[in-house]
Amino acid sequence: MKRLILLLFVLSLVSLSGCASSGEVTKLRLYDVMHSTLENAGGNLSVAVSGFEDKRPPAQHLGSHYCFFGGVNHFDLMDGNLSDGLSTAFVNFLNKSGFKASGKNSGPADVRITGKVTKFTANAKGQFLSTNINVDAIMEFTISNVADGSTVRMTIGAGGSDDVIFFGPEDLENLVNEVLQEGFEELVEKTSVQGKTLRRKV
Numbered sequence: 001m002k003r004l005i006l007l008l009f010v011l012s013l014v015s016l017s018g019c020a021s022s023g024e025v026t027k028l029r030l031y032d033v034m035h036s037t038l039e040n041a042g043g044n045l046s047v048a049v050s051g052f053e054d055k056r057p058p059a060q061h062l063g064s065h066y067c068f069f070g071g072v073n074h075f076d077l078m079d080g081n082l083s084d085g086l087s088t089a090f091v092n093f094l095n096k097s098g099f100k101a102s103g104k105n106s107g108p109a110d111v112r113i114t115g116k117v118t119k120f121t122a123n124a125k126g127q128f129l130s131t132n133i134n135v136d137a138i139m140e141f142t143i144s145n146v147a148d149g150s151t152v153r154m155t156i157g158a159g160g161s162d163d164v165i166f167f168g169p170e171d172l173e174n175l176v177n178e179v180l181q182e183g184f185e186e187l188v189e190k191t192s193v194q195g196k197t198l199r200r201k202v
Helices: 002-017 082-096 169-189
Strands: 025-028 046-054 063-066 072-077 100-102 111-127 130-145 151-164 191-194 197-200
Touching: 025 169, 046 082, 072 111, 082 100, 082 111, 082 169, 111 169, 130 169, 130 197, 151 169, 151 197, 169 191
Parallel strands: 025 072, 046 100, 046 111, 063 111
Antiparallel strands: 063 072, 111 130, 130 151, 191 197
């Protein structure tokens, strides 16, 4: 009976940690649909997003899940292309925030924005009866105003962590997208539309 209880206890810990085996790779999605609390920030300013350049140090995976019992699983993006995923999410967020945004290869616009991602990690670490999840990102933006040729450069750091009892990949996926949205919100909050230009707030 004691062995059965111990086995059930171990199986419950495995279930809580989300680690049934080691070496697996789970695909995470970047959400196309984003929300915004800054619905009128854009003032209908037209923005062309040229795309994000991936400048992260070489890494085999986006992140890893370090299981409580010592196994390691990994996380990658669903389509494997962080640059395109970030660009799509950013355009979607700008439109939700009142801008008239479009992606690369778009026509004339009042403002052109290029992005660069220098850090983006998504990790999970098993603990006793819980799993800690952590996302960390650094994005650089160059805002070019067509009207006067001025340029605004901004670096946005965004991150978040949480402890979950019953860990599943969707927990980390949700946190990834929450962190991205917070980073995009910070960019919009730190800028303001002035005529046909986007300026840094002073």
